[in-house]
Amino acid sequence: MNSFSQVNTFTNERFTNFALEENKLAMKRAIDKQKSEFGHEYPLYIGEEKVFTEARITSINPGNVDEVIGHVSKADQTLAERAMTAALQSFDSWKKFPARERAEYVLKAAALLRERKHEFSALMILESGKNYVEADVDTAEAIDFMEFYARESIRLSEVDEAKPLVKIAGEDNHISYIPLGVGIVIPPWNFPLAICVGMTIAAILAGNTVLLKPASATPVIAHKFVSLMEEVGLPAGVINFIPGNGAEIGDYLTTHPKTRFISFTGSKETGLRINKLAAETASGQRWIKRVVAEMGGKDGIVVDETADLDAASLAIVASAFGFQGQKCSAGSRAIIVESVYDQVAAKVVALTEQLQVGLPEHNYSAGPVIDKHSYDKIMSFMEIGKKEGKLLTGGEKAEGNGFYIQPTVFGDLSSKARLMQEEIFGPVLALAKAKDWQEAIAIYNDTEFGLTGSYFSTNEERIAEALETVHCGNLYINRKCTGALVGVHPFGGFNMSGTDSKAGGYDYLLLFTQAKLTSRKMY
Incomplete structure (x- = not known):
């Protein structure tokens, strides 16, 4: 098989295993x-x-x-x-x-x-x-x-x-x-x-x-x-x-x-x-x-009461805070059915508080945001969040000779809150309650963007409905909403997220x- 006809197949060998000291x-x-x-x-x-x-x-x-x-x-x-x-x-x-x-x-x-x-x-x-x-x-x-x-x-x-x-x-x-x-x-x-x-x-x-x-x-x-x-x-x-x-x-x-x-x-x-x-x-x-x-986008993860809550919580934190939330696919919103909202919120906060902020060359899980302009914008949203919802963790600058911000979670936000509607492009996660899974999807769709989204559920009928009605370019079921692979997940979004x-x-x-x-x- 020559270099032109080779089939693209992806394995973990594409990525370096930094658990190994030699790497x-x-x-x-x-x-x-x-x-x-x-x-x-x-x-x-x-x-x-x-x-x-x-x-x-x-x-x-x-x-x-x-x-x-x-x-x-x-x-x-x-x-x-x-x-x-x-x-x-x-x-x-x-x-x-x-x-x-x-x-x-x-x-x-x-x-x-x-x-x-x-x-x-x-x-x-x-x-x-x-x-x-x-x-x-x-x-x-x-x-x-x-x-x-x-x-x-x-x-x-x-x-x-x-x-x-x-x-x-x-x-x-x-x-x-x-x-x-x-x-x-x-x-x-x-x-x-x-x-x-x-x-x-x-x-x-x-x-x-x-x-x-x-x-x-x-x-x-x-x-x-x-x-x-x-x-x-x-x-x-x-x-x-x-x-x-x-x-x-x-x-x-x-x-x-x-x-x-x-x-x-x-x-x-x-x-x-x-x-x-x-x-x-x-x-x-x-x-x-x-x-x-x-x-860009205002991407989100929807979690219903049938979901694996541990898996959903891990996906929410990974989607929200990978590279300090500075991805157009970052899951900066989580919409959770109210019967499991408190459980998921507690798990998300606990996982977020495990993230250590520090110098990237020392391989901390969270690093700086890109520049002073971004830093100032994100910090201004922190103040907005404290008025719109409940600060669950973070909310302040972090130590270091750079543009460091604590990974931050706000809860109990209205679907119309600015933190639920505007792209912040930083380590800020907004949580909102929904009375049921259908309202949760409606809240997800209530944005001018439509890039990535995730739906966590074990109910196949609901999943089938989500696949049809969640309005975004890249929809994932029971996994995080970041991490598109070339040739596997063609990437692009609807509405104000671009030309798809x-x-x-x-x-x-x-x-x-x-x-x-x-x-x-x-x-």
């Missing part, structure tokens, strides 16, 4: 290596040029704010325009590369990333505040995206065999999926490698070239990925690396007449702004711009292509 020591060595590179300066990539600028983004360690990860050059509109020109020039040749050749670059990069897994994970631990497991999973997901999308791009190039058209006499008909053009890729900071890699790789495997504008909080790990792609020989200008201010270069490129698509993951507010700007037709523009957006792009699924690459039907009369 912990390997990660500590990788962290020390990354620390030895603190303070370096990193350039833009514009075509064949590496450009250093006076304006820079300084990346700091959110777990120890005295540590500077690095200084990353910052693009302005003039440099963004140069990058657009480089991407347009590269597109003319890159789009002609056979799909298998494009995939070879990506598979080679995936193999190197697997060899250097701890190196990339260690940088994420330091730059984004992930603990060992969260960083390891992030890197594993990046590898999965590379391998899954590479093979999927081959399948799409052979679509006549995979999904043949209906035959008619006298005609030879074929459908092909051709690239769109130059796209803007805007990934988030919370999965600074996996989502950055997935969004970028999908676009270029489809034959497009991209301008990658990484999150300002995590630009060094994005630079490390771009450097990896350069190392495997990816032609210059296929990925152009242009960190910068969203209001300056983000808006400029979104409204640019040569921009063919914008691939975005981030907040609802920014996603809606991008969608609005992209909808305006610029002078000289010859297409409707395509927007692929994943914008289903990243890591078989439809995702189609979003970066256009279908062309060719029909030839046969004599």
Whole structure:
């Protein structure tokens, strides 16, 4: 079986077992290596040029704010325009590369990333505040995206065999999926490698070239990925690396007449702004711009009185507080049938209080939030929660030279409370009672978002109803609502959670292509 036809099957071997001392020591060595590179300066990539600028983004360690990860050059509109020109020039040749050749670059990069897994994970631990497991999973997901999308791009190039058209006499008909053009890729900071890699790789495997504008909080790990792609020989200008201010270069490129698509993951507010700007037709523009957006959620777990309450409580805490609740899939709400509410609330509080907050490089179960802006926003929600509901545990800052907040649980909240409706993106869990399982589902659905959700029950009739009526893009039964696997759980949501792009699924690459039907009369 060759590398292209290999079936994706996932086992626990994808993840590192940090219960083994040898693996912990390997990660500590990788962290020390990354620390030895603190303070370096990193350039833009514009075509064949590496450009250093006076304006820079300084990346700091959110777990120890005295540590500077690095200084990353910052693009302005003039440099963004140069990058657009480089991407347009590269597109003319890159789009002609056979799909298998494009995939070879990506598979080679995936193999190197697997060899250097701890190196990339260690940088994420330091730059984004992930603990060992969260960083390891992030890197594993990046590898999965590379391998899954590479093979999927081959399948799409052979679509006549995979999904043949209906035959008619006298005609030879074929459908092909051709690239769109130059796209803007805007990934988030919370999965600074996996989502950055997935969004970028999908676009270029489809034959497009991209301008990658990484999150300002995590630009060094994005630079490390771009450097990896350069190392495997990816032609210059296929990925152009242009960190910068969203209001300056983000808006400029979104409204640019040569921009063919914008691939975005981030907040609802920014996603809606991008969608609005992209909808305006610029002078000289010859297409409707395509927007692929994943914008967050107010995800929840519903627990009825028939559920395994221990399993439900474990899932609630894992979903709410993994990576400090800084996941768009984080289960920041739990809606519990009132007859078991007190039991579940007590179990959740006890589990939450077992979480230890500390420096990520020392592998604490809970670390810092990403930056001062997030810290201030989350702390303001703490005060709102104390007025709206009952503080069950946490509610204060935590010790440490960084942006540390206690894992916090509020109970007895109204379904209309702000903590039940607004995305906080931090270690804050809201609990609400429902009179029965049907009202619990109704409360779950009472939000403008619709990304992930879980339903805990042992009643098959109720589960069948939940599968049909719980309105979200990714619904899980009797498990946590985080932890989507590439190729297993295609990821994306409804309503204000975005365009339901289903990243890591078989439809995702189609979003970066256009279908062309060719029909030839046969004599």
